[in-house]
Amino acid sequence: MPNLITRRQFTATVATGALLATGQTVRAQAGFLRWMGRWNEQVERFVFGADRSAAELPPSAMTPVDAFPSYFISDTMPIAPAGWSLKVGGLVARPTTFSLAQLQQMPRTDMRVRHYCVEGWSAVASWHGVRLRDVADIVGADPQAPYVEFRSFDAGYWSSWDRASALHKQTILAYGMHGLPLTPAHGAPLRLYAAVKLGYKMVKYLTEVNFLPERTGGYWEDQGYEWFAGV
Amino acid sequence: MEATHSDERWQGQRAQPWLIRLTHWLNVPLLLLMAGSGLQIFAAYPALGPRGALYGWYPWQEIPPPAWARFGGWLAGGRHWHFALGWWLVLNGVLYLGYMAARGEWRRRLFLPRRDTRNVLLMLAYYLRLRRTPPLTDLYNGLQRLAYSAILVVAVVEVLSGLAISKPVQLWWLGRLFVGYDGARVVHLLGLGLLTLFAAVHLVMVMLHPRAILTMLTGGKHA
Numbered sequence: 283m284p285n286l287i288t289r290r291q292f293t294a295t296v297a298t299g300a301l302l303a304t305g306q307t308v309r310a311q312a313g314f315l316r317w318m319g320r321w322n323e324q325v326e327r328f329v330f331g332a333d334r335s336a337a338e339l340p341p342s343a344m345t346p347v348d349a350f351p352s353y354f355i356s357d358t359m360p361i362a363p364a365g366w367s368l369k370v371g372g373l374v375a376r377p378t379t380f381s382l383a384q385l386q387q388m389p390r391t392d393m394r395v396r397h398y399c400v401e402g403w404s405a406v407a408s409w410h411g412v413r414l415r416d417v418a419d420i421v422g423a424d425p426q427a428p429y430v431e432f433r434s435f436d437a438g439y440w441s442s443w444d445r446a447s448a449l450h451k452q453t454i455l456a457y458g459m460h461g462l463p464l465t466p467a468h469g470a471p472l473r474l475y476a477a478v479k480l481g482y483k484m485v486k487y488l489t490e491v492n493f494l495p496e497r498t499g500g501y502w503e504d505q506g507y508e509w510f511a512g513v
Numbered sequence: 514m515e516a517t518h519s520d521e522r523w524q525g526q527r528a529q530p531w532l533i534r535l536t537h538w539l540n541v542p543l544l545l546l547m548a549g550s551g552l553q554i555f556a557a558y559p560a561l562g563p564r565g566a567l568y569g570w571y572p573w574q575e576i577p578p579p580a581w582a583r584f585g586g587w588l589a590g591g592r593h594w595h596f597a598l599g600w601w602l603v604l605n606g607v608l609y610l611g612y613m614a615a616r617g618e619w620r621r622r623l624f625l626p627r628r629d630t631r632n633v634l635l636m637l638a639y640y641l642r643l644r645r646t647p648p649l650t651d652l653y654n655g656l657q658r659l660a661y662s663a664i665l666v667v668a669v670v671e672v673l674s675g676l677a678i679s680k681p682v683q684l685w686w687l688g689r690l691f692v693g694y695d696g697a698r699v700v701h702l703l704g705l706g707l708l709t710l711f712a713a714v715h716l717v718m719v720m721l722h723p724r725a726i727l728t729m730l731t732g733g734k735h736a
Contacts, residue, residue, distance in 0.1 A: 349565025
């Protein structure tokens with residue numbers, strides 16, 4: 283077995299190098315914290331109620347429009363490419379490409395719920411769009427696919443979710459905010475919005491939704507933030 | 514006044530049984546690391562109140578806690594440590610409470626209003642130099658019992674407000690207890706302030722009565 287040991291040593295060296303290079307990120311993956319992180323994810327899954335909804339708030343609870351934060355990871359504001367469409371695929375019976383107009387013809391859901399950022403702030407806006415569960419029905423998402431991955435044109439920003447949260451009735455593909463079409467600052471033409479996850483899970487500037495058999499990561503998740511990130 | 518420590522219940526029992534000592538000392542690193550990782554998380558949004566409606570009464574809006582008080586390196590690191598160690602701190606507290614309940618230790622440690630109020634007042638009078646001698650006490654005086662009981666309430670509220678912040682949708686009923694998510698953040702930070710105040714007074718008192726440190730290490734004499 284000397285080869286195995288060598289490989290292990292090699293891996294350890296690479297891991298140490300990565301730790302030194304990236305500072306703190308690898309720390310989250312190691313030993314005690316990794317073990318406790320798994321435990322915490324089990325707890326998060328346990329307390330998640332697929333039928334539990336977040337409170338719908340009155341207009342008076344809204345955050346002033348200018349005070350609702352937004353960000354992107356590209357150097358400049360991502361603008362949708364001409365002929366933009368949403369690809370929905372992976373483990374589905376009918377892989378489908380949706381235009382914005384097609385999505386807008388589907389039943390519309392409006393929601394005004396509190397938004398929770400990993401940083402600790404909360405804010406409230408109204409969003410409207412189409413429920414992801416309705417899209418999943420149209421494409422015939424395989425019940426054997428426990429994960430859903432979201433991709434975007436914002437410099438490769440992405441995330442992946444557990445199926446139950448993705449198909450929650452307060453998880454929508456939003457094309458509007460405050461009753462108006464979504465602006466580029468908030469993810470135009472289409473973004474994920476949900477009541478049951480932290481903000482960084484809600485991918486903006488969507489390009490693809492994939493139903494997957496395996497769990498993948500995400501932009502912040504790969505840097506050490508929690509993968510489940512339920513609220 | 515009802516006798517407690519001199520009660521035959523405590524015959525042969527140390528002032529600080531081993532489980533009390535163990536949980537007490539485990540609190541030191543656990544509380545320090547929880548405070549540090551909590552402040553690391555707080556540093557990401559060192560403000561109280563939701564976006565666009567910060568609370569006017571909080572004087573330190575947008576002022577992050579100093580780097581020396583933080584632990585975890587960055588936001589994700591602080592979160593991992595906070596959510597990992599929180600379980601162990603709660604477990605430690607449950608052990609302590611369970612032991613107190615099972616062994617009847619609460620009788621000589623916790624504040625019982627009818628028994629201890631008079632002692633609290635006499636002790637206060639002594640500290641305020643209104644009285645030359647402290648009242649007769651056994652293991653703890655009334656003020657100590659009051660402090661050790663109150664801090665347990667603070668600890669429970671700290672755990673509940675933390676859960677309310679962590680799961681504002683799934684544990685919405687907890688959030689309601691604290692007037693919502695941003696209210697729970699206020700309570701959680703206030704709890705840290707009270708825990709810090711308690712620890713500071715506790716440190717001053719044991720420096721004035723250093724034998725208490727020895728008792729908490731060795732258990733003290735058998736009664």
